[in-house]
Amino acid sequence: TGLTATAVAPATTVTTTTDSAEIVVDAHDLRKNFGSTEVLKGIDLTVTKGEVVCIIGPSGAGKSTLLRCLNGLETPTSGSIVVNGHDLSDKATNIDKVREQIGMVFQHFNLFPNMSVEENITLAPTMVRKVPKAEAHETALRLLKLVGLEEKIDARPASLSGGQKQRVAIARALAMNPAVMLFDEATSALDPEMVGDVLGVIERLAERGMTMILVTHEMGFAREVASRVIFTDAGVIDEEGTPDEIFGNPQSERLKSFLSKVL
Numbered sequence: 001t002g003l004t005a006t007a008v009a010p011a012t013t014v015t016t017t018t019d020s021a022e023i024v025v026d027a028h029d030l031r032k033n034f035g036s037t038e039v040l041k042g043i044d045l046t047v048t049k050g051e052v053v054c055i056i057g058p059s060g061a062g063k064s065t066l067l068r069c070l071n072g073l074e075t076p077t078s079g080s081i082v083v084n085g086h087d088l089s090d091k092a093t094n095i096d097k098v099r100e101q102i103g104m105v106f107q108h109f110n111l112f113p114n115m116s117v118e119e120n121i122t123l124a125p126t127m128v129r130k131v132p133k134a135e136a137h138e139t140a141l142r143l144l145k146l147v148g149l150e151e152k153i154d155a156r157p158a159s160l161s162g163g164q165k166q167r168v169a170i171a172r173a174l175a176m177n178p179a180v181m182l183f184d185e186a187t188s189a190l191d192p193e194m195v196g197d198v199l200g201v202i203e204r205l206a207e208r209g210m211t212m213i214l215v216t217h218e219m220g221f222a223r224e225v226a227s228r229v230i231f232t233d234a235g236v237i238d239e240e241g242t243p244d245e246i247f248g249n250p251q252s253e254r255l256k257s258f259l260s261k262v263l
């Protein structure tokens, strides 16, 4: 559909070298300290276009910190991050421009409460990208269809359920046509009956080739949708592999122990 081409396609206005053309996120030896606490202890993560990487691991492992480093919300203590060809540690890099290429969905949907659903989705494209209003409206409509909420286009966030708000938050992130979507426990705060709708949207994005990194506690979903699963513990990547490898044939004791608690 036209939706795939216009709304869920990687940004095209980015300069990348030929070598890294397919690499969307490239992090090397990423370290992050908070005071004397080392929260990330040397993370290497390379994500290529179209990959769906699920990050699992116990609370406090550093999963959120990792995502926050990837979109520039935290500054790593050391190590390098390149997103879509942009080196985040390079002083010449415009971090705001890079962030435009990264869609982020948090546990707690932070929609603007005083704006309609449509205004929430069109605000950044019209203000930041100077997209004409009519075009932004068309995109909002397409994205709302994608997340199954086109009838809510004029609604206020307060009138939506948690799952609906989260789906609007996903549509809003997609409206900037990001090269990669980051999800940090996007379904953890939802009532159980709403989790499926949100996971269904993420699955649809995966089918459309969206590059995604998801921190999730939904093991069944990770097993089904991930192209790669990364198990983090205490600031390191303890094990990574295909869903079948991680869930069907875990190697490390830490992963085995983690899975025995969550499965």
Ligand code: ADP
Residues within 6 Å of the ligand: 034, 039, 057, 058, 059, 060, 061, 062, 063, 064, 065, 066
């Ligand atoms: P996860 O998302 O895997 O549960 P986090 O990345 O949120 O883990 O946190 C990892 C560790 O870093 C925790 O011990 C947490 O308390 C600590 N931490 C996270 N953010 C900060 C911060 N801004 N200041 C101090 N410590 C933090």
Ligand code: MG
Residues within 6 Å of the ligand: 063, 064, 065
């Ligand atoms: Mg977290």
